Amino acid sequence: MERRVVIVVFDGFQLLDLAGPADVFGTATLLAAEYGYRIEVxxxxxxxxxxQNGITTVVETPLDQVEGPIDTLLVVGGLSAQGHRRDRGLVEGVARLAPASRRVASVCSGAFLLAxxxxxxxxxxxxxxxTASELDxxxxxxxxxxxxxYIKDGDVWTSAGVTAGVDLALALVAEDHGHALARDIACGLVVYLHRPGGQSQFSTAMRAVVPRLEPxxxxxxxxxxxxAGDLSVPxxxxxxxMSERHFSRVFTEQTGLSPGRYVERSRADIARRLLEVTAHPLDRxxxxxxxxxxxxxxxxxxxxxxxSPGDYRRRFQSKENRSCTSPSPSTPASPPSTPSGRTR
Incomplete structure (x- = not known):
């Protein structure tokens, strides 16, 4: 049974908000012969x-001509999303299709259009x-x-920015067909192994901050x-x-995190990766x-x-321990649905 996914775009949308989830759904169709997704843009x-990067997508069916039933209605984001709230055709079209959809979702600033x-x-x-403070x-x-x-509240899902749309789509597939298929899709696309929705997007962004000072x-x-070394402030x-006081102040200013918070998050990231790629017991x-x-x-x-660490391992352990698989040309499978929007 095909699940119909309708993705709503607008001038200046974020291309990855469309391409990321579409590739997740398309890969699900490749991997699962008995079911799949049909994507319409x-x-x-x-x-x-x-x-917004200048690449164009060709839309064949305008929003006011799209009818239900729809399995998943997905609204993308982009820098222009807030401005498009004044586009009544766009907002009212989304509102009209929502009751005909089993679930509604947004990526990034697409949440403004849902709101x-x-x-x-x-x-x-x-x-x-x-943009969360503006939405609030x-x-x-x-x-x-x-x-x-990402967050699920009833039949409405919202996600953080840009690449979080991939995590959202993996979660939707996991809800439909189980976590094993979501893991296989992540392996096939060579993406992060399905971050749980509760993971902090802010801490992920802050971990990427590089201090100005070389030391x-x-x-x-x-x-x-x-x-496992001595990573105390002294x-x-x-x-x-540096002195302890000066070090703590400068480190916090340049990374956005206190030394203790940075060390904990670094260790947490390493523990997460060990749970994904090893069979080590929790004490190790x-x-x-x-x-x-x-x-x-x-x-x-x-x-x-x-x-919990145990639940994380059961849901997200990589297939190095469970044989990570990707689509094989020799494996019969239903061909991926061709989106009604063609990207040039």
């Missing part, structure tokens, strides 16, 4: 719709962390949470490479050649990641990803 008007259509009233929702201020009836990668950049690399300050994962004891590992996982 629509906009207010038929014809060429330019993404404008009244589809997030009384619901918990997320968006790109840079302009739609007080929406419970905005800027932290998670602090070297120290970041040292922390990430030596999780030890790190000595390594950086705790030791090798520098967290020390399984009890600490459990607390850290609940704090950062809102899931």
């Amino acid at each position: 629509t906009a207010v008007r038929a014809g060429q719709v330019a993404a 404008e259509a009244g589809l997030l009233d009384g619901r918990r929702a997320t968006t790109h962390w840079l 201020a302009e739609y007080p009836e929406v419970e905005v949470d800027a932290d998670p990668i 602090l950049r070297e120290l970041q690399a040292f922390i990430d490479a030596n999780p 030890a790190l300050a000595r390594r950086a050649g 994962v705790a030791r090798e990641s520098g967290l020390g004891a399984p009890e600490t590992l459990y607390r850290v996982f609940r704090r950062h990803w809102r899931i």
